[in-house]
Amino acid sequence: MDILISNAAGQPIYEQICSQIKDEIISGRVSEGELLPSIRNLAKDLRISVITTKRAYDELERAGYIYTVAGKGSFVAATNTEMLREEHLKQIEELMQKILELAPSCGLSDDDIIEMLKLLQKEGR
Amino acid sequence: MKALLIKDMYTIVKMLKLYLGLIIILAAIPGFSSTGFAVIYAGLLPISVLSYDERLKWDKLAAMMPFSDRDIVVSKYVLGYILLAASAAVSYIGSLAAAAFMRETVSAELFSQLIQICAIGIILMSVNMPLMFKMGVEKARLLFIISVGFVIAAVSFSQRVYESAEVSNVEIGSISLPLFFAAVAVSLVSMVISVSIYKRKEH
Amino acid sequence: MNAIEIKDLSKSYGDFALKNINLTLPSGCIMGLVGENGAGKSTTIKLIMNAVRRDAGSISVLGMDNESAEFCELKNDIGVVLDEAYLPEALNARNINHFMKAAYKRWDEQQFFEYIKRFMLPEKKPVRDYSRGMKMKLAIASALSHQPKLLILDEATSGLDPIVRDEILDILNEFTRDESHSILMSSHIISDLEKCCDYIAFIHRGELIFCEEKDRLLEEYGTIRVSKERFAEIPGDAVLGKKVTPYGVEALVDKSRLSEAFVVEHTALEDIILFLAKGENK
Numbered sequence: 001m002d003i004l005i006s007n008a009a010g011q012p013i014y015e016q017i018c019s020q021i022k023d024e025i026i027s028g029r030v031s032e033g034e035l036l037p038s039i040r041n042l043a044k045d046l047r048i049s050v051i052t053t054k055r056a057y058d059e060l061e062r063a064g065y066i067y068t069v070a071g072k073g074s075f076v077a078a079t080n081t082e083m084l085r086e087e088h089l090k091q092i093e094e095l096m097q098k099i100l101e102l103a104p105s106c107g108l109s110d111d112d113i114i115e116m117l118k119l120l121q122k123e124g125r
Numbered sequence: 126m127k128a129l130l131i132k133d134m135y136t137i138v139k140m141l142k143l144y145l146g147l148i149i150i151l152a153a154i155p156g157f158s159s160t161g162f163a164v165i166y167a168g169l170l171p172i173s174v175l176s177y178d179e180r181l182k183w184d185k186l187a188a189m190m191p192f193s194d195r196d197i198v199v200s201k202y203v204l205g206y207i208l209l210a211a212s213a214a215v216s217y218i219g220s221l222a223a224a225a226f227m228r229e230t231v232s233a234e235l236f237s238q239l240i241q242i243c244a245i246g247i248i249l250m251s252v253n254m255p256l257m258f259k260m261g262v263e264k265a266r267l268l269f270i271i272s273v274g275f276v277i278a279a280v281s282f283s284q285r286v287y288e289s290a291e292v293s294n295v296e297i298g299s300i301s302l303p304l305f306f307a308a309v310a311v312s313l314v315s316m317v318i319s320v321s322i323y324k325r326k327e328h
Numbered sequence: 329m330n331a332i333e334i335k336d337l338s339k340s341y342g343d344f345a346l347k348n349i350n351l352t353l354p355s356g357c358i359m360g361l362v363g364e365n366g367a368g369k370s371t372t373i374k375l376i377m378n379a380v381r382r383d384a385g386s387i388s389v390l391g392m393d394n395e396s397a398e399f400c401e402l403k404n405d406i407g408v409v410l411d412e413a414y415l416p417e418a419l420n421a422r423n424i425n426h427f428m429k430a431a432y433k434r435w436d437e438q439q440f441f442e443y444i445k446r447f448m449l450p451e452k453k454p455v456r457d458y459s460r461g462m463k464m465k466l467a468i469a470s471a472l473s474h475q476p477k478l479l480i481l482d483e484a485t486s487g488l489d490p491i492v493r494d495e496i497l498d499i500l501n502e503f504t505r506d507e508s509h510s511i512l513m514s515s516h517i518i519s520d521l522e523k524c525c526d527y528i529a530f531i532h533r534g535e536l537i538f539c540e541e542k543d544r545l546l547e548e549y550g551t552i553r554v555s556k557e558r559f560a561e562i563p564g565d566a567v568l569g570k571k572v573t574p575y576g577v578e579a580l581v582d583k584s585r586l587s588e589a590f591v592v593e594h595t596a597l598e599d600i601i602l603f604l605a606k607g608e609n610k
Contacts, residue, residue: 010594012547040356044505049526050357052543101588128430132416135427139418139454177418186414188379189480190431191403328379 001030001037005046013048017056025065025076026084036066036074063087129192129200130207133174137208141173152212153219160216161242161280165273167212168246171205172253172269176262188328198258198320202312205250213239237301244301244308249276251308251315258322329355329391331478331510332376337385339375346371346534349385353527356507358500360521360542361514362601363531369514370411372531373482376512377408390478404433407471409484413463417456421449421466432474443469447492461488468496472503479503481513485520493517497524518598528597532605542597549600550592553578562586569603580604 003020005013024030036057037045043053057074060066064083068074103113137145144166151163178184187197217239224231252272256265332353339346346368353359361369374380376387378394387394392402415424421444429435444451447465455463464484471479479500485493501524503509515521521528522542529539538545549568559570559577566585571578580603583592 008594013543040505040507044501047501047523049541049543050504051526051541105589128427131430132419132427135423136416136418178416181417182412182414183416185379185410185412186408188374189377189403189406189408189410191400191433192431193400327381328374 003042003046005048014052014056014059017042017053018059021056021060022063022065022087025079030076032076032078034076035072036076038073126196126200126203129196130204133171133200133204136174136177137170140177141170144170144173148212149215152215155216155220155223157238157284160213160220160239161245163216164209164212164239164242164246165249165276167208168205168243168250169253169273170208171201171250172257172262174204175201175257179262184326184328194324195320198323199316201254202250202316202319205247209243209246209250213243240301240305244305245276245280247305247308247312249273251312254315255318255322258319258326330388331355331357331390332359332512333386333388334372334376335386337372337375337387338383339371339380340383344368344371344534346375349531349536351529351536351539353510353512355510356504357526358504358511358513358524359527359529359539360518360525361512361529361531362518362521363514364605367531368534369531370482373408373410373480373512373514376480377403377406404474405477406480407474407476407478408480409464409467409471409482411483411486413455413467415455415463415467415470418454420454421451424455424466424470428470428474434475436473436475440469440473443472446495461492464488465492468499472499477508477510479509479511479513481511481515483514483516485513486516493520500524518601519596522597530601530604537604545600546594546597548583549580549595550583551578551595551599551603552581552586552590552592554590562590569606571603571606 001021001024003017005016007013021036030036036042039053039057040050043050046053057066057068061068061074065077065079066074067077099113103109108116148163148166148170151159151166154160184197217235220231220235249272253265253269256268259265260268262269330352332351334349334351337346337349337351344366349368349372351359351372361372363369371380375382376389376394378387378399381395389399390402390405392399416427419427425435425437425440428440429437441451444466447462447469449458449462449466449469455466458466464487468481468484471481485496488496497520500511500513504511513521513525525542527539528542528545530537552562553576554562555576556572559579562579562581563585566581567579568582569580580595580600581590581592586592
């Protein structure tokens with residue numbers, strides 16, 4: 001499993017761990033039931049804080065990606081597509097929220113935003 | 126305690142070689158005054174070690190290690206006893222060897238003389254130690270020199286008194302054991318004082 | 329369990345006072361102690377080891393009150409490296425081994441000599457002929473070789489070159505792979521602390537300014553560079569320290585109290601500390 005921590009990214013370290021482990025799970029590179037590295041070993045291997053790593057694992061557990069068996073460690077939980085969809089929907093919603101926040105500062109109306117989206121879609125193709 | 130003695134022994138062997146050599150030579154030469162010097166020097170070696178410790182601020186590290194204040198203080202006294210006993214033993218063996226070489230018998234009062242010298246050594250050490258722990262070796266140096274001078278004067282004075290009064294050897298011998306026990310008592314009191322001084326210090 | 333728990337600790341000397349220090353180092357973690365010279369870091373460490381007696385408050389180390397009679401025995405579980413080695417300098421590394429073996433219950437001779445080799449220290453040379461760096465390495469080797477549960481390092485890595493320092497940070501990092509092991513270390517080199525600590529405690533003029541999780545500090549605080557007019561819009565409680573120049577304002581801010589319209593830069597721990605230390609002078 002690859003986890004790459006960047007100190008310059010500005011993104012909090014626990015978020016980096018969270019999202020990278022999530023990606024590994026979503027992409028299927030780690031499979032259901034697989035044992036994840038222990039919090040302490042991961043922290044020490046990456047030379048990052050144990051507390052931060054624990055925070056990342058807690059977050060993943062809360063989101064249902066992993067589960068912890070006391071004394072044994074953390075395992076990859078069964079992922080269902082519904083959960084993934086929800087996750088992605090949530091992300092889209094967040095990004096849209098951001099657009100709506102930033103739009104007034106550029107004097108963009110809702111129509112302008114929709115126009116922009118269509119333009120991007122065209123370019124994408 | 127054992128660890129502290131190991132450390133001090135290494136320090137003596139490595140840093141105070143000259144002193145140690147002088148003590149052994151003096152001890153090996155038969156005769157009251159050379160033996161006296163040897164044993165008293167030996168009894169004062171712990172103070173030299175203490176001075177070395179002080180210069181290195183050893184007490185700061187010692188406070189972090191599993192040594193009690195009592196161990197740290199008492200080990201210096203024990204070191205003194207060991208050195209006194211060793212130098213007295215060397216003196217005794219030296220005298221025996223010299224006597225054998227000269228085909229003579231050892232003088233009867235040799236043993237009691239040695240005990241008296243040891244007693245003087247212990248008293249000297251006991252008087253000085255609390256001062257050293259209280260003021261530090263550097264500051265207590267003058268008092269130390271005065272006390273050594275005083276003891277040497279007292280010993281030579283009492284020797285002269287013995288000679289002029291023609292006190293018999295038996296009588297001299299009879300005071301050696303009480304003197305020795307008195308010295309041990311003084312050193313125990315001194316130890317208690319030193320420990321309480323050291324306990325009050327911050328490192 | 330907490331490795332170190334300090335509550336309302338106070339100690340005053342003639343012209344210096346440590347006031348009301350509260351610190352908790354959870355077991356398995358590394359805490360960095362930061363502060364200027366004379367801020368009270370060394371005094372705090374001496375108080376923890378009860379080499380200096382406190383005026384008020386309580387200190388428990390590895391679950392034991394450090395003024396209890398058994399604390400001396402507990403020192404077998406604590407490895408301390410002070411700002412100087414203070415080792416008996418007439419001895420060489422082998423003699424030190426002999427001495428330490430008698431001093432500590434669980435002295436690991438083999439491990440000691442492994443560190444001696446790793447740090448490339450001569451075994452037969454007396455310590456007084458060592459350089460400062462070598463002495464410190466020997467002190468660190470000694471502290472690590474009696475199988476301690478808690479390591480306390482007071483400026484132990486200052487004066488060592490960056491490569492050796494990094495190697496020591498690696499050793500410390502490995503040491504805490506065991507969750508019953510903890511470290512308290514003070515250093516002037518904040519980047520070293522940023523590399524390996526879980527918590528950062530900042531002592532300034534005898535007072536504890538904060539004791540925080542390192543990554544939270546880095547997440548919550550940031551720097552902004554704005555014009556003076558723009559700076560006036562920022563709520564006062566969001567600003568933790570500022571530097572005003574004729575061309576604008578550079579300020580350390582609490583991100584959570586600031587609107588997202590501001591561009592907040594990631595700030596190194598060192599700069600956070602500097603801002604906070606100078607902010608006090610305002």
